[in-house]
Amino acid sequence: MELPKIQTSNLFDQVYGTMKQMIIRRSFRTNEKISIPVLAKNLGISITPIREALNRLEAEGLVKTVPKVGTFVVGIDKSYVEQVIEFRLMIDFWVLEQYRTFSGERFDEIAAKLDQLTQFAVEEVDPAVTPIEQYGNFDMIFHTEFINTCGNIQILETYQNLMNFRILTVSDPTPKQYNLSMTQHREIVKQLLQQDWQGTRNAIRQHLNYSRQNLTDWIESNGGEV
Missing domain, CATH: 1.20.120.530 (GntR ligand-binding domain-like)
Structure with a gap:
């Protein structure tokens, strides 16, 4: 998946906004597991802002974390x-x-x-x-x-x-x-x-x-x- 490189200014908000749009637009499939290391590599950033973004997205109900398994895109029924x-x-x-x-x-x-x-x-x-x-x-x-x-x-x-x-x-x-x-x-x-x-x-x-x-x-x- 080709992703735009994130600028370092306002990094946490940029990562959150980018990931939210990817989820809303279904760049990730329903119930797809989100690989934090792969995202970090593709975006050219560390894993810390990605984890922070996922925490915010989980609070909004867009992703769900299963302990010891991973974070998944929430399906809507x-x-x-x-x-x-x-x-x-x-x-x-x-x-x-x-x-x-x-x-x-x-x-x-x-x-x-x-x-x-x-x-x-x-x-x-x-x-x-x-x-x-x-x-x-x-x-x-x-x-x-x-x-x-x-x-x-x-x-x-x-x-x-x-x-x-x-x-x-x-x-x-x-x-x-x-x-x-x-x-x-x-x-x-x-x-x-x-x-x-x-x-x-x-x-x-x-x-x-x-x-x-x-x-x-x-x-x-x-x-x-x-």
Whole structure:
């Protein structure tokens, strides 16, 4: 496997970022054992930053270490998707409760920003020509902005980690899928702007159930694990 040589500045973060992208893009196969010495040789670095990166990736659920055996790329199955979606729902609903405590001015500012983001994604983007990376960016930007308004960096990082796996399971969304997903974002914001809290909860649940279905369909079409 040909790999780019890593520069020494910010070495630990660079190694982590490179390995994370390799795992997310499935340069490593599902359940493949990761050889630390081989990676170190190919990247032109010592094993220490690789071990540190693997520790971080294991905390995010992307790899799993078996004592005295090695570290393996985690496969994603339907059970994992179910757990992730339920966890995301818990966070989203908690965040929504925080919105209810915001002052009028702060609420209006946040809601207006979400409104602008989702309107652009629906009206200004042609999903037929938008690269998959950009599609993923719009989805991540919306959910990140929704969560980040509460100012809890630990919850935000946890939520982003929960979303890492989606590119493993939906590698080529259709224009129909893009349009429906972005329209669901708009519905969440519409209910939020009206301060219809139950309506917002229902819209969030509908959106994540749609994601759940897309993910499980994709997994089933690939033999039950990706």
